Amino acid sequence: MMKRINIKNISLLAAAALVLTACEPELDNAIEEGGVYTAGDADFSKLVTVGNSLTAGFADGALYLDGQTYSYPNILAGQMQFVGGNEFNQPLVNDNLGGLLLNGTQITNNRFVLTSNMGTPVGPAPLAGTPTTDIANKVTGPLNNFGVPGAKSYHLGAPGYGSLAGVPAGTANPYYARFSSSESSTVIGDAIAADGSFFVLWIGNNDILGYATNGGDGEDHNETGNIDPSTYGGNDITNNNVFAGVYQQLVQGLTANGAQGALVNIPDVTSIPFFTTVPYNAIPLDAQTAAFVNQNYAQYNGAMAAYAQTPLLSQEEATARTISFAQGQNAIVILDEDLTDLPDPTQPGQFLPKLRQATPNDLVVFTASTVLGTLADPSNPASVIGVGVPAGDNLVLTENEQQRISTAQASYNATIEALAQANGLAYVDARAVLADVANGGVAFNGGLLSSTYASGGAFSLDAVHPTARGYAYTANTIIQAINEQYGSTIPTVDIGNYPSVTASDNVN
Amino acid sequence: MNKLKLFLVLGLVSAMAYAGGYRVSTQSNKQLAMGHTGVAVVNSADILFFNPAGLVHLESKLSVSAGGFGVFSDVAYQNAEFGTFADTDSPTGTPIYLYATYKVTDKFSAGIGVYTPYGSNVTWPTDWSGSHLVNEIELQAIFIQPTLSYQLFDSVSIGGGPILAIGGVEFNRNASRSLVDEEGTRSNVSIEDSGVTGWGWTAGLLFTPTDNFSLGFNYRSLINIESTEGTATFSNFPNSTLVPSNGTQGFTATLPLPAEATVGLSYKLNDKWLFAFDYNRAFWSEYENLDIEFADGSSSINPRNYKDSSTYRLGAQYTATDKFVVRAGWYYDESPVQSGYFAPETPRNDSQGYTFGFTYQVSSKFAIDASLLYLRFKEINESYDFYSDPGVPVNAPFAGTYKSQAIIPGIGITYNM
Numbered sequence: 019m020m021k022r023i024n025i026k027n028i029s030l031l032a033a034a035a036l037v038l039t040a041c042e043p044e045l046d047n048a049i050e051e052g053g054v055y056t057a058g059d060a061d062f063s064k065l066v067t068v069g070n071s072l073t074a075g076f077a078d079g080a081l082y083l084d085g086q087t088y089s090y091p092n093i094l095a096g097q098m099q100f101v102g103g104n105e106f107n108q109p110l111v112n113d114n115l116g117g118l119l120l121n122g123t124q125i126t127n128n129r130f131v132l133t134s135n136m137g138t139p140v141g142p143a144p145l146a147g148t149p150t151t152d153i154a155n156k157v158t159g160p161l162n163n164f165g166v167p168g169a170k171s172y173h174l175g176a177p178g179y180g181s182l183a184g185v186p187a188g189t190a191n192p193y194y195a196r197f198s199s200s201e202s203s204t205v206i207g208d209a210i211a212a213d214g215s216f217f218v219l220w221i222g223n224n225d226i227l228g229y230a231t232n233g234g235d236g237e238d239h240n241e242t243g244n245i246d247p248s249t250y251g252g253n254d255i256t257n258n259n260v261f262a263g264v265y266q267q268l269v270q271g272l273t274a275n276g277a278q279g280a281l282v283n284i285p286d287v288t289s290i291p292f293f294t295t296v297p298y299n300a301i302p303l304d305a306q307t308a309a310f311v312n313q314n315y316a317q318y319n320g321a322m323a324a325y326a327q328t329p330l331l332s333q334e335e336a337t338a339r340t341i342s343f344a345q346g347q348n349a350i351v352i353l354d355e356d357l358t359d360l361p362d363p364t365q366p367g368q369f370l371p372k373l374r375q376a377t378p379n380d381l382v383v384f385t386a387s388t389v390l391g392t393l394a395d396p397s398n399p400a401s402v403i404g405v406g407v408p409a410g411d412n413l414v415l416t417e418n419e420q421q422r423i424s425t426a427q428a429s430y431n432a433t434i435e436a437l438a439q440a441n442g443l444a445y446v447d448a449r450a451v452l453a454d455v456a457n458g459g460v461a462f463n464g465g466l467l468s469s470t471y472a473s474g475g476a477f478s479l480d481a482v483h484p485t486a487r488g489y490a491y492t493a494n495t496i497i498q499a500i501n502e503q504y505g506s507t508i509p510t511v512d513i514g515n516y517p518s519v520t521a522s523d524n525v526n
Numbered sequence: 527m528n529k530l531k532l533f534l535v536l537g538l539v540s541a542m543a544y545a546g547g548y549r550v551s552t553q554s555n556k557q558l559a560m561g562h563t564g565v566a567v568v569n570s571a572d573i574l575f576f577n578p579a580g581l582v583h584l585e586s587k588l589s590v591s592a593g594g595f596g597v598f599s600d601v602a603y604q605n606a607e608f609g610t611f612a613d614t615d616s617p618t619g620t621p622i623y624l625y626a627t628y629k630v631t632d633k634f635s636a637g638i639g640v641y642t643p644y645g646s647n648v649t650w651p652t653d654w655s656g657s658h659l660v661n662e663i664e665l666q667a668i669f670i671q672p673t674l675s676y677q678l679f680d681s682v683s684i685g686g687g688p689i690l691a692i693g694g695v696e697f698n699r700n701a702s703r704s705l706v707d708e709e710g711t712r713s714n715v716s717i718e719d720s721g722v723t724g725w726g727w728t729a730g731l732l733f734t735p736t737d738n739f740s741l742g743f744n745y746r747s748l749i750n751i752e753s754t755e756g757t758a759t760f761s762n763f764p765n766s767t768l769v770p771s772n773g774t775q776g777f778t779a780t781l782p783l784p785a786e787a788t789v790g791l792s793y794k795l796n797d798k799w800l801f802a803f804d805y806n807r808a809f810w811s812e813y814e815n816l817d818i819e820f821a822d823g824s825s826s827i828n829p830r831n832y833k834d835s836s837t838y839r840l841g842a843q844y845t846a847t848d849k850f851v852v853r854a855g856w857y858y859d860e861s862p863v864q865s866g867y868f869a870p871e872t873p874r875n876d877s878q879g880y881t882f883g884f885t886y887q888v889s890s891k892f893a894i895d896a897s898l899l900y901l902r903f904k905e906i907n908e909s910y911d912f913y914s915d916p917g918v919p920v921n922a923p924f925a926g927t928y929k930s931q932a933i934i935p936g937i938g939i940t941y942n943m
Binding site for chain 2: 042043044045046047048049050054055083084087097100114131132133134135136137138139145461463464465466486487509510511512514515516517518520521522523524
């Protein structure tokens with residue numbers, strides 16, 4: 019009798035234990051179970067993204083595996099999985115070095131890392147190692163991310179932009195050649211063929227950026243009136259009407275299947291540390307050197323003073339062109355092609371150099387940091403670049419050049435906004451949010467995201483492209499615009515969990 | 527005179543107190559089944575833990591009791607703002623106990639106990655969103671307690687003994703929220719130590735004014751587990767002088783196993799029914815910080831700021847037949863973790879324990895004990911606010927919704943001679 023009860027109780031207890039241990043703690047409103055977030059009026063089942071390096075996940079001067087993992091499209095696709103999104107395929111490279119090979123020969127550099135010395139940061143240098151991504155090994159399988167580093171608006175529709183054969187000649191893009199569907203395919207054609215239910219298009223940055231990063235050393239086709247992009251150089255500004263026409267076609271193509279989407283506008287070049295890191299007055303001089311240099315400019319300054327007395331030169335420009343150094347930090351001497359042509363009184367038929375000292379309104383490019391202060395002629399100590407020898411036009415973005423850029427940018431953004439409205443698409447004001455990052459920074463949980471080079475967290479070591487954290491912030495901006503447009507509730511990401519720049523001394 | 531002495535002793539003891547945190551109250555199958563009451567319940571050799579003063583009340587010459595438990599404990603976490611979620615996949619904890627007591631004379635007993643009152647086993651998915659706080663923690667302490675018990679007066683017995691605690695810890699977490707090496711692998715720090723010893727003591731008093739009423743007091747002292755010979759392993763840091771180097775080094779850390787005081791009573795209604803009530807107070811405020819000092823001079827300061835906390839326990843025992851005793855109980859366990867200090871390494875909020883169990887007397891000497899504890903936690907929105915990434919002056923609270931649950935079945939044997 020007792021034995022029976024005992025066994026019965028033991029088995030009851032065992033059964034109870036089994037039942038209870040089998041059930042895990044469950045939250046009342048579990049994300050895991052779905053139903054916390056809604057897609058609103060949008061269909062996020064298949065995301066397709068189209069654009070340039072920013073869409074590819076390019077960072078630290080290269081396209082590397084980890085950077086692609088943290089591309090804004092991949093972050094976005096991850097969050098869209100809460101509202102019906104599915105797998106997101108990217109043309110992943112092979113390694114975290116990021117350099118590309120063409121038939122075994124390296125054609126692009128490895129990514130930058132931040133070097134250090136005894137606990138103090140030194141600067142960017144390419145990560146050592148032999149990259150393994152050969153563009154001749156084509157990416158196969160379906161793709162969702164059609165971001166092509168270096169692409170301008172009109173490249174997306176250019177047949178042959180992904181031709182492997184065209185890469186050595188420079189007529190094709192190595193990044194697109196890796197995954198182009200054929201030698202004559204177009205980026206936009208491949209993207210449209212992916213047949214997304216939702217797309218993000220972010221293109222046009224390079225239509226002004228090439229001009230900007232080369233210090234305005236290119237053509238502004240809003241001035242030349244040239245509307246044939248096949249004749250454009252890499253550092254030119256795309257004509258506003260060309261951009262508008264191309265962009266309209268891209269949107270038309272992507273929406274042809276009824277897809278919804280988001281259009282991202284073009285940020286200010288002044289938002290990126292490439293133009294805000296090197297100061298206009300980068301050169302320190304002692305009193306003795308300043309006096310010596312001033313003597314060397316005495317003749318040029320005299321000529322300016324003389325021309326100011328003539329109708330050829332305004333007093334204002336003459337003052338701007340008068341070179342003067344003093345003890346302390348000095349504005350660098352630059353070549354400014356927008357200055358007035360002045361005949362050289364001592365050499366008939368020749369013109370005086372278009373020299374002036376930089377002002378706080380000039381933007382010195384990031385790459386100038388390795389040039390300024392060095393000797394143009396190693397045997398001539400007076401040939402210090404930025405002092406005795408002017409910094410080249412390609413190192414400084416003058417106010418006039420900035421004006422050309424912002425004029426084009428404003429026109430592009432007007433086009434993008436109008437097309438977003440006309441097509442009922444989300445309009446992402448990346449310009450505004452990146453300006454916030456540049457102007458004092460944006461606070462997040464556990465930190466401040468700013469555009470300060472290396473330490474600000476937003477920009478990678480190439481000073482142009484975001485870090486993973488910067489891309490996460492970008493993804494959040496896009497998510498917010500999508501939620502606003504479509505009434506969805508896609509959650510943002512915690513950007514503090516995304517890496518900033520990588521410090522490493524594994525460099526050559 | 528005797529009364530005054532008694533009053534003084536009572537006053538001293540009751541001013542002191544246990545619960546929550548990494549305390550695991552599973553020191554007896556019999557008593558766990560009664561809500562883990564027991565400071566005034568003389569059932570078996572298990573009294574050695576609950577109140578050493580009770581040893582002398584055991585009728586058998588030799589009493590031995592041993593058992594173990596399986597702790598099936600899991601935690602679900604999510605943060606709806608960011609869509610992050612994680613569930614622990616913790617290994618099953620296995621607390622054990624062994625008590626042996628010997629009645630030397632009618633008034634004097636001696637015994638020894640081996641038990642594991644502290645432990646924590648929490649395993650989150652590696653690199654989850656709270657991995658900068660913890661990936662995995664395994665903490666255990668085994669206590670060895672020689673005990674003497676003496677019948678001071680007819681109605682008062684006392685007991686006590688030293689406690690040797692032997693502890694071990696393994697703790698793994700990522701170096702920060704975002705630091706990775708050149709390959710994008712999260713930088714990680716883990717510390718490990720075992721065989722760390724510490725000493726403490728326990729003392730108790732049992733007041734038995736009548737045959738069916740007992741009042742008990744027990745105090746257990748603080749034991750600091752001071753780890754000085756463990757190893758800290760830094761891995762997947764990038765090769766840079768801006769961050770710590772990969773490799774192994776020493777560390778020091780102190781983990782307090784707090785003092786606790788218990789007061790309780792038992793009442794024997796008749797031959798069938800016995801009721802017990804215990805009040806525990808655990809002096810967790812000792813646990814202010816988890817500070818890890820590494821041999822290279824760097825350190826990790828982790829504020830904990832626990833508060834003293836109470837546990838209220840109720841238990842009942844029904845002697846159905848000579849051979850069969852059933853038990854049930856309930857307790858309310860206040861968490862020592864204060865709001866804003868809710869770290870996922872010990873995600874404990876207030877809980878309620880529901881307990882059941884029975885003893886089956888196989889023979890006059892030998893019995894089997896079984897128990898089951900279901901520990902229920904309310905869903906809670908909490909955060910740990912005192913983390914900041916290295917070199918960043920701003921704290922990065924880690925917030926979310928937690929839901930915990932623990933199921934603890936146990937089995938043991940009792941032998942009386």
